[in-house]
Amino acid sequence: MSEAAPGKGNLAGPVWAALALAVFLTFPFILDQYWLHTAIVGLFYVMMASSWNLLAGFTGQVSFAHAAFAGIGAYTSGILAARFGLPPLVGLPLGALLAALLGLGLGGLCIRMGGIYLSLTTLAFSEILRLVINNEYQVTRGTMGLKVPTLFGAYSKTTSFYVMLAAAVLVLALIRWILRSDLGLSFRAVQNDEVAAASLGLPVVRVRLTAFVISSAMAGLAGSLYGHYLLLITPHIPSLDLMFLVLAMTVIGGLGTFVGPIFGALFLEALSEYIRVWGEFHVLIFGLVALGVARFAPVGVVGLIQGWLAARRAGPAAEENR
Amino acid sequence: MSDFLLYLTNGLVIGFIYALSALGVSLIVGIMNVINFAHGELYILAGYFSALFSVGLGLNPALGMALGVLAIFVLGLIIERTLIRPTYGNDMYSLIITFILSIVLQNAYLFVFGPYPKKPPNWVKGSTEVLGLFFYGNQRLASLLLALAVIAAFFVLLHRTWFGRVVRAVSLDREVASLMGIDPVRVNLVSFGLGCALAGAAGVILTPIFPVTPTVGVGVSLTAFVVVVLGGMGSFVGCLAGGLVLGLVENFGAAYISSGYKHVFGFIILILVLLLRPAGLFGQRRL
Numbered sequence: 001m002s003e004a005a006p007g008k009g010n011l012a013g014p015v016w017a018a019l020a021l022a023v024f025l026t027f028p029f030i031l032d033q034y035w036l037h038t039a040i041v042g043l044f045y046v047m048m049a050s051s052w053n054l055l056a057g058f059t060g061q062v063s064f065a066h067a068a069f070a071g072i073g074a075y076t077s078g079i080l081a082a083r084f085g086l087p088p089l090v091g092l093p094l095g096a097l098l099a100a101l102l103g104l105g106l107g108g109l110c111i112r113m114g115g116i117y118l119s120l121t122t123l124a125f126s127e128i129l130r131l132v133i134n135n136e137y138q139v140t141r142g143t144m145g146l147k148v149p150t151l152f153g154a155y156s157k158t159t160s161f162y163v164m165l166a167a168a169v170l171v172l173a174l175i176r177w178i179l180r181s182d183l184g185l186s187f188r189a190v191q192n193d194e195v196a197a198a199s200l201g202l203p204v205v206r207v208r209l210t211a212f213v214i215s216s217a218m219a220g221l222a223g224s225l226y227g228h229y230l231l232l233i234t235p236h237i238p239s240l241d242l243m244f245l246v247l248a249m250t251v252i253g254g255l256g257t258f259v260g261p262i263f264g265a266l267f268l269e270a271l272s273e274y275i276r277v278w279g280e281f282h283v284l285i286f287g288l289v290a291l292g293v294a295r296f297a298p299v300g301v302v303g304l305i306q307g308w309l310a311a312r313r314a315g316p317a318a319e320e321n322r
Numbered sequence: 323m324s325d326f327l328l329y330l331t332n333g334l335v336i337g338f339i340y341a342l343s344a345l346g347v348s349l350i351v352g353i354m355n356v357i358n359f360a361h362g363e364l365y366i367l368a369g370y371f372s373a374l375f376s377v378g379l380g381l382n383p384a385l386g387m388a389l390g391v392l393a394i395f396v397l398g399l400i401i402e403r404t405l406i407r408p409t410y411g412n413d414m415y416s417l418i419i420t421f422i423l424s425i426v427l428q429n430a431y432l433f434v435f436g437p438y439p440k441k442p443p444n445w446v447k448g449s450t451e452v453l454g455l456f457f458y459g460n461q462r463l464a465s466l467l468l469a470l471a472v473i474a475a476f477f478v479l480l481h482r483t484w485f486g487r488v489v490r491a492v493s494l495d496r497e498v499a500s501l502m503g504i505d506p507v508r509v510n511l512v513s514f515g516l517g518c519a520l521a522g523a524a525g526v527i528l529t530p531i532f533p534v535t536p537t538v539g540v541g542v543s544l545t546a547f548v549v550v551v552l553g554g555m556g557s558f559v560g561c562l563a564g565g566l567v568l569g570l571v572e573n574f575g576a577a578y579i580s581s582g583y584k585h586v587f588g589f590i591i592l593i594l595v596l597l598l599r600p601a602g603l604f605g606q607r608r609l
Binding site: 056060061062064109110112113115116117119120121123124125127128131132134135240241244247248251255281283284287288290291294295298 | 351355357359404405408413414415417418419421422423425426429430433540541543544547548551555580582583585586588589592593596597600
């Protein structure tokens with residue numbers, strides 16, 4: 001959409017990314033345990049929001065099962081580790097794989113019927129998963145929460161932070177690579193004009209399904225990592241509350257921009273620590289802000305800034321990038 | 323045997339209520355191609371209003387219900403005008419906006435009405451012996467009759483009035499309808515309001531039986547969505563059939579298979595429909 005994709009010769013993007021990464025690498029040395037925890041949770045949301053944005057922002061499909069897929073990832077590796085003693089490092093890819101397979105099944109059922117059907121089916125899936133987790137409490141321990149081991153070694157916030165950072169960088173790099181590849185091009189073609197894309201011989205349904213499966217697998221990976229960091233998996237991970245947070249972060253940050261969801265996730269997670277004293281008011285406030293942004297500035301904060309920068313440069317090159 | 327008949331009766335009663343609730347979703351999706359994810363939240367708001375008007379303000383319950391539905395109709399008009407209209411032609415944003423709206427409303431209810439179940443007083447007391455086999459609550463029977471009356475009124479509106487003809491024309495072919503001089507923007511506005519009012523009607527009718535809490539709306543929405551997909555998007559006869567099928571399957575499933583998984587049966591139906599007949603029982607595939 002309004003992604004100001006820099007050309008091959010433009011080094012601004014990589015330089016900014018390297019700077020941001022350098023700052024993040026210092027976090028365990030400059031933040032206390034509490035804010036380090038916030039940073040870890042923030043990185044989880046970065047993965048969630050960015051992968052949801054890959055689907056919603058770049059192919060125009062709204063899945064309400066993103067949190068549910070994170071839950072699939074978390075419960076898969078969590079149950080395998082807690083009940084069968086499987087090392088979490090083995091369970092981790094299995095969780096992402098199961099999320100991808102379920103995404104393939106769900107998407108295969110409904111994507112050919114159009115975007116509305118995907119939203120309905122994923123919402124239903126999310127609710128059903130909640131019921132199954134609560135009903136099968138002998139396996140999942142329901143709302144009591146399932147105790148799971150760490151990913152590896154002894155518990156350490158610093159290790160967890162670096163693991164989460166590495167995963168986030170991996171996911172973001174993958175998203176960046178996809179967006180610049182032919183696949184990313186076909187994502188946008190499908191979003192902008194389905195009929196035109198189909199008339200050019202693009203397999204529209206398969207492109208959409210591919211985006212859904214990739215995005216779901218990333219959610220599974222993020223959820224699994226998050227579960228092994230929290231050491232307690234509860235139905236909060238696959239809840240619609242968490243789904244809403246991911247959606248609000250993406251929308252406020254900037255749907256359809258690469259940086260938007262990253263900014264939105266870190267900003268909202270940090271902000272929710274500051275306004276925690278207001279209790280559950282913060283969900284209401286995020287909701288109202290997200291509603292306002294979606295209504296009046298659908299490109300989000302980052303989209304607005306990018307538009308403003310492009311207008312300031314006001315050259316023909318800037319016009320091309322809009 | 324009388325158990326079986328009881329489940330059957332329950333299934334039919336709930337089925338008609340499901341159908342009533344789904345009519346609103348179907349109307350909006352047929353006309354505007356918009357799914358209103360805040361449908362269930364409007365249903366519970368009507369329930370809260372009817373409880374508030376009749377318990378809090380001491381109004382006649384019937385008047386309280388009418389005011390509740392009217393309030394939801396007006397709220398629906400406001401939502402359409404301020405939030406939905408700017409998204410015309412962009413299905414994705416209407417999905418996102420109505421989903422955010424549903425979360426906002428849920429949290430607002432928590433603050434305004436509190437977490438505890440609320441209900442207006444029953445309209446009637448006691449129970450009636452049905453066919454000499456089992457006793458059935460009078461309130462449920464009264465709710466059923468009122469739901470049937472509202473459904474009948476909706477079908478009369480749809481098939482016997484000028485407005486109904488306009489609605490059917492627009493949902494068949496928007497462009498041709500607008501060439502015939504119909505203003506699609508106004509049809510959208512009124513249809514959205516009416517769709518919300520139908521959610522409100524289902525809410526006020528059912529709240530005496532199932533008290534409302536801030537979060538029950540998700541289940542209400544999902545049930546309505548399953549009914550609409552099962553019946554066929556935009557088909558009103560489909561809503562009736564879909565509602566009855568779902569009501570019966572859920573009640574027999576809960577009775578004979580597992581009550582904890584009552585709502586999972588709806589999801590299984592959804593998957594079967596998408597697998598076998600994706601356009602639904604009465605839907606035409608419009609691609």
